[in-house]
Amino acid sequence: MDIIFKNKRTIILGLLPALLIFCVIVVMPILRSFYYGFFQWNGLGEPIYIGFENFVDILTDKVFWSAFQNNLYIVVASVFGQIPIGLVIAIVLNKKLKSSSFFRTIFFLPMILSTVVVGLLWSTILNAQVGILNQFLKLIGLERLGQDWLGNPKIAMYTISVVIIWQFIGFYMIIFLAALQNIPTEIIEAADIDGAGELNKLIRITIPMIWDSIMAAVVLCIAGSMRTFDLVFVMTKGGPAHATELMATYMYNKTFEVYKYGYGSAVSLVIFVISFSFILISRKVMSKPEVV
Amino acid sequence: MKLNKKSILRAILFAILCIVGFTTLYPLIWMAYTSLKSNPEIIMSTFALPKTLHFENYVNAWKTANMGVYFSNSIFVCVASIILTIMVGSLAAFILAKFRFKGKKFVYSLFIVGMLIPMQAVLVPLFIQMRTLKLLDSPFSLILSYTAFGLTITIFILESFIKSFPDSIIEAGIMDGGEIRHIFLKMILPMSRPALATVIILNFLNNWKEFSFALIFISTDRKKTLPLGLYNFIGAYSSNYAELMAAMMIVSVPIIVLYLILQEQIINGMTAGAVKG
Numbered sequence: 001m002d003i004i005f006k007n008k009r010t011i012i013l014g015l016l017p018a019l020l021i022f023c024v025i026v027v028m029p030i031l032r033s034f035y036y037g038f039f040q041w042n043g044l045g046e047p048i049y050i051g052f053e054n055f056v057d058i059l060t061d062k063v064f065w066s067a068f069q070n071n072l073y074i075v076v077a078s079v080f081g082q083i084p085i086g087l088v089i090a091i092v093l094n095k096k097l098k099s100s101s102f103f104r105t106i107f108f109l110p111m112i113l114s115t116v117v118v119g120l121l122w123s124t125i126l127n128a129q130v131g132i133l134n135q136f137l138k139l140i141g142l143e144r145l146g147q148d149w150l151g152n153p154k155i156a157m158y159t160i161s162v163v164i165i166w167q168f169i170g171f172y173m174i175i176f177l178a179a180l181q182n183i184p185t186e187i188i189e190a191a192d193i194d195g196a197g198e199l200n201k202l203i204r205i206t207i208p209m210i211w212d213s214i215m216a217a218v219v220l221c222i223a224g225s226m227r228t229f230d231l232v233f234v235m236t237k238g239g240p241a242h243a244t245e246l247m248a249t250y251m252y253n254k255t256f257e258v259y260k261y262g263y264g265s266a267v268s269l270v271i272f273v274i275s276f277s278f279i280l281i282s283r284k285v286m287s288k289p290e291v292v
Numbered sequence: 293m294k295l296n297k298k299s300i301l302r303a304i305l306f307a308i309l310c311i312v313g314f315t316t317l318y319p320l321i322w323m324a325y326t327s328l329k330s331n332p333e334i335i336m337s338t339f340a341l342p343k344t345l346h347f348e349n350y351v352n353a354w355k356t357a358n359m360g361v362y363f364s365n366s367i368f369v370c371v372a373s374i375i376l377t378i379m380v381g382s383l384a385a386f387i388l389a390k391f392r393f394k395g396k397k398f399v400y401s402l403f404i405v406g407m408l409i410p411m412q413a414v415l416v417p418l419f420i421q422m423r424t425l426k427l428l429d430s431p432f433s434l435i436l437s438y439t440a441f442g443l444t445i446t447i448f449i450l451e452s453f454i455k456s457f458p459d460s461i462i463e464a465g466i467m468d469g470g471e472i473r474h475i476f477l478k479m480i481l482p483m484s485r486p487a488l489a490t491v492i493i494l495n496f497l498n499n500w501k502e503f504s505f506a507l508i509f510i511s512t513d514r515k516k517t518l519p520l521g522l523y524n525f526i527g528a529y530s531s532n533y534a535e536l537m538a539a540m541m542i543v544s545v546p547i548i549v550l551y552l553i554l555q556e557q558i559i560n561g562m563t564a565g566a567v568k569g
Binding site (some may be wrong): 129 | 322423497548563
């Protein structure tokens with residue numbers, strides 16, 4: 001059978017189409033952007049080699065650094081928003097209420113919607129004139145809290161974080177729910193016999209037993225938040241006055257609004273390096289087994 | 293006493309669930325009934341239910357706002373890229389699962405690393421690449437990109453599924469005089485049906501929702517896909533909330549229905565791929 005399972009021709013022919021598409025669409029562009037990052041190029045004329053100038057410009061641009069900070073802000077807000085809320089919901093749903101599966105369906109629903117729908121829906125909800133949020137505040141007598149939620153540079157970032165949390169809670173809920181269901185019931189029963197309280201069981205048994213899943217969720221959450229682009233692009237385009245600028249919207253604006261392809265490539269490369277190191281570092285840190 | 297405490301706790305937990313559940317669901321319900329109101333009604337009373345049902349919002353969105361055209365573009369791009377992904381991906385997954393050769397690990401990890409690549413970091417490079425390939429503003433730019441980025445999860449799921457088939461089945465097929473491509477088409481693919489279903493659903497959802505690639509590749513209005521077409525509303529119809537909501541419903545209802553029917557497969561597929569990656 002070795003002749004068949006080691007047949008070079010079959011192997012090459014079988015892998016070729018997938019490799020070809022993958023290399024042309026994913027690998028090659030990334031390598032090319034390494035190259036174009038060192039050029040000044042408006043997309044039309046000949047690219048002009050300028051060495052590290054693009055990278056120096058990026059790293060000395062205040063807007064880029066505030067974009068980077070906003071990315072970090074989303075990472076922090078997501079890790080401390082999505083994960084605790086997702087965990088609490090998963091713990092509650094795991095109590096086998098009659099309505100558990102109904103709630104599970106609902107909480108995951110925002111995950112399957114297009115980000116454009118989520119962005120536009122929330123833009124309308126938060127809209128100062130027709131939005132239901134300000135109307136709701138008026139209804140309960142808190143009119144003075146009413147805001148131009150996305151138009152006020154001071155709070156736009158908070159608003160966006162809330163929408164991101166809204167969209168992704170369900171995802172983390174499912175991860176934790178799966179982990180919770182893997183805890184052997186005997187352990188919980190034994191604790192019940194010993195007379196352990198709910199809170200005690202939670203802190204001493206449940207959380208340590210699913211610690212690996214929590215860490216995996218943190219890694220996913222960091223990677224996911226570094227990727228944020230669509231939602232912010234749809235809701236604010238990075239404005240007002242760069243208040244919600246992210247690295248990716250910065251890249252988009254520099255490349256497609258002012259046609260600096262060389263500069264855009266360099267930004268892509270910087271984003272690539274930053275995101276990748278974030279992902280790798282978080283994996284390294286989190287994968288250490290802290291509970292044996 | 294203890295029982296009482298427990299039931300209070302249960303009530304509190306249930307209340308938390310209801311509040312979070314309401315916050316999750318209400319915006320979508322609001323979208324659904326607002327899509328049937330008239331614009332003056334929306335501005336006058338945001339919360340109120342529609343007095344009469346304005347189905348013409350849907351007709352207008354479908355025709356004047358071009359959602360019909362975007363809808364068929366989306367279907368075409370989604371279906372074409374799924375077919376391509378499955379053809380190319382299942383073949384590669386079969387080879388990676390069952391054949392023995394040097395560099396197998398490298399090829400496998402090359403595809404799987406795709407899961408870690410931050411999508412926005414390839415937008416500009418891919419735009420330049422598509423320009424070189426003269427594919428800008430063509431549906432094929434989307435089909436190729438969706439296929440390339442879909443291959444990762446496709447190969448990941450199919451490879452592990454096919455790996456679990458015993459070699460003896462394939463060997464028996466060969467003993468019977470079957471050629472390897474017949475074995476692939478007549479045995480491996482039909483046996484992989486459950487995994488193929490998951491992969492098809494996942495790719496469909498991802499491609500149906502996708503916005504960034506469409507945004508940078510497609511510029512002609514009649515070639516736009518649904519999310520990109522919907523994005524047009526921001527500029528062109530910014531105060532026409534009734535049609536905006538109807539258009540959003542047109543984009544969302546198909547996947548919500550799909551989700552309600554195939555919930556388990558969708559949830560498992562979306563989380564399994566992420567956790568393992």
